[in-house]
Amino acid sequence: MADMNLTPFDPSIFILTGISGLETAHEWISIPFSISYIIGLLGNFTLLFVVSKEQTLHKPMYLLICILALTDIATSTAIVPKALCIFWFNLKVITVGGCLTQMFFLHMFSIMHSAILVTMAIDRYVAICNPLRYTIFLTNARIAKLGLVGLVRAVLFSLPMPLLLRRLPFCANRIIPTTFCEHIAVAKISCGDITVNRMYGLVLMFLIMVLDLPLIVLSYGLIIRAIFRMSSKKAHEKALSTCTAHIFVMLMYYTPSLFSNLAHRFGQGIAPHIHIILSNLYLLVPPMLNPIIYGAKTKELRNKVGKYTCRS
Template identity: 60%
Template sequence: MTVCNASLGHPPFFILQGIPGMEDKHRWISIPFCSMYFITILGNSTIIFIICTERSLHKPMFLLLCMLALTDLGMSTTTIPKVLCIFWFRHSEISYVGCLVQLFFIHTLSISQSAILTAMAFDRYVAICEPLRYATILSNSRIGLIGLVGLVRAILFILPIPVLLQTMPFHVNHVIPTTYCEHMAVVKMVCVDTTVNRIYGLVVALLVAGLDISAIASSYVLIIKAVLRLSSKEAHHKAVNTCTAHIAVMLLYYTPSLFSFLTHRFGRGIPPHVHTILGNLYFLIPPMLNPIIYAVKTKEFREKLTKYGYWMKEHIISNHGQNPF
């Protein structure tokens, strides 16, 4: 029988176990994790730097891309450094407050990113289906407002979760069998009835995913209809190219997040180490691939990236020539 810590309220800290059953392989697993995190930091920082410094890219689509890069950096940095500390130094402790803060940022950034992806789908819909009205419908200030509304929505949805957890007692055994503090993982540490927490989390997830995915799907159905009516092959190719990049990014985001959500609640037959590894990849693969997808598929951004690449090459060559030693 599990002992309840009702008299003490919450524990001073939790123990993050890492990947259950694979503790002896943590250092080997850290190699691809660290590599992917480094690429994530480099790629998304490059996107933010280029968009911020190039005035010609100060357009709604690229501002949304910049927001996406910021949330990618936030999501991966909220979790992966702690994961690497567990793998390298066996530093598994995380304070109770630190755990709730990590939980809050993980879910807030996740919902914010969903809002950004929805806005990106709407941006492509207006650009392709209403090109003459694009400048009047979407401006930089409106994109900023959309980003702010998306962030406020996320905060309002997620804030009740740590507030509810603050009022609950936890088991004396406070080992969390994963590498980060996720809502359902922490809820399982509570030793009283958690029906309210579970229902609230389910409602938020279904509401956010349902509304955003429906809006995204509707936008792309209308885009596909408009693309099929285009007579110009060049315009047709450009529209398809841009939409392919957006759809790839959305699939990268929603597929692992929905898988993680479903397995936490219904995937009792899935081995814990499989669930934990896939959960961590959610914070690594989409943030790592998003910059690559946009660099390859978006012509304007690719041209600016190439320009900076040439500039850096010339700068290195000139410095090398001036310093023979």
Template identity: 70%
Template sequence: MEAFNLTSSGPPTIILNGITGLEAAHIWISIPFSTFYLISLSGNFTVLFVVSKEQTLHKPMYLLLCMLAITDIGMSTSVVPKALCIFCFGFKRITVDGCLTQMFLLYVFAVTHSAILVIMAFDRYIAICDPLRYTTILTNAQITKLGLVGLIRAVLLILPLPLLLRRLPLCANHVILHTYCEHIAVVKISSGDTRINRTYGLVITVVNIGLDLTLIGLSYGLIIRAVLRISSKKAHQKALNTCTAHICVMLMSYTPFLFTAMTQRFSKGDAAHVHILLANLHFLVPPMLNPIIYGVKTKELRDKINLFNHLLISFRITCHPHILCHLAFL
């Protein structure tokens, strides 16, 4: 075994193997990956653009949607471009610093994403249980502060991961059987005593996700209690409909994350390609579907996006002849 401390002058790169067992199909796998990624970028940037341009959407709910879109873009961009380089061009090498940076950014965006889902649950609780004070409790300034708290929490929680890994020497075989630098995968190619790394990684998963899910569950418990006190069935349906999009986003975010975290930690290597594919889809499918879900379920946002699309189409139709004339003149 070659002792390679991350702070010393050892081998400068780590090899990301891609989807182990499906190397021959990498080029075909890149097609849906790139398609999902482009749809995700276009959808989330559309939400950011429309909300930023429409003054009527400068509200706490839509500010939270923008924060969610930013974390979705950050998570998928931390993983997918490097994965596509592996699939399409065979660029499997990544520097040690690049690996640790990718890990840090990925988990910071993921933990911030979870914090935003908690804030959204609190937003729904106030909107349903105390609607008369909604505008005074949740202002844009308050939402911004809560978002910053979520980001600071994520940085403080995740920063020890790369710092703890830097103290470990790596094994002679610097190959990660994955498409990105997942924490426990890097721990597995490290020698020395990795108990601190494994324990801290597990603590982050349990405490962070456990705390966030507890707060979300508490919010929805209070929401359900308030809804059950309403006698009108129509009011029941209207109140619950305001939570549908958030519930769908939560299920898509937490379910694959918990499954990926547990299988990556406790899997013995059986069907590794299945685990890797699911781990990658976690950073592809939710960011792609989140803006679609909120675009469909949120009428005000849907109307503004449709208006924007109509204006864009009209602009193209109006400008097209002039562009042709200009080109002909040139």
């Protein structure tokens, strides 16, 4: 194999072990990885195709779903191909530059994902709680600007990570016990002081939780209150159905993400393979399920998808 001629002591490379402790099961583990990746790509590209083709779907909510789909495609593509190379071909070598690049984009897409979820929560709040001002307050142009702000924030928050790792010395141990380059996982194998890296990781997690989660919780709290005050049963059911899908997407992303981040830093008693599986879950499962959830729960989108997929 390609990595057999290189040793873990080569200063130009790192070694990704895959799922430590479950190396013998790598081929079996690759099956759900590849299936979830393929389903995610098909689902998200289908959403992008349908929304781009249908003029009636050129609305803020569907624009947000498209941005989320692009982020999902980028997130899963950042980790799955390399993971499958490890599982199938034992190609564990990754250059230092490749590792830092993967880490930067992975964290950037994750932070961008969070910003999109916040914007979607605000979008649903205005649509349900103040529908008369929806077309004035939330336009496609404004959504595009919010998306750009989210992207700039994601870049600024992610950029210090590879820069902080560049300053660290790496000695004999260059083995990263996971499937992808994550900031703390790489920092842990350094033979230098990683206090700054740990603090930045915690500050970043705190900022995301303080800036994003309260806005989401507040928005959906107000939405749920407004839904139960609706007199029309049909409007009540429609709003509740849409919000259920959105809330499920939020929980599906933030719950494993928060647990994985805390386990990485404070879960010394948790088996290494549990850490790795959790880290992969919150990066793999949302991209696979998001298009299914939105396709099933959003009637207008579901009908348009059916129009293309059910053609003879």
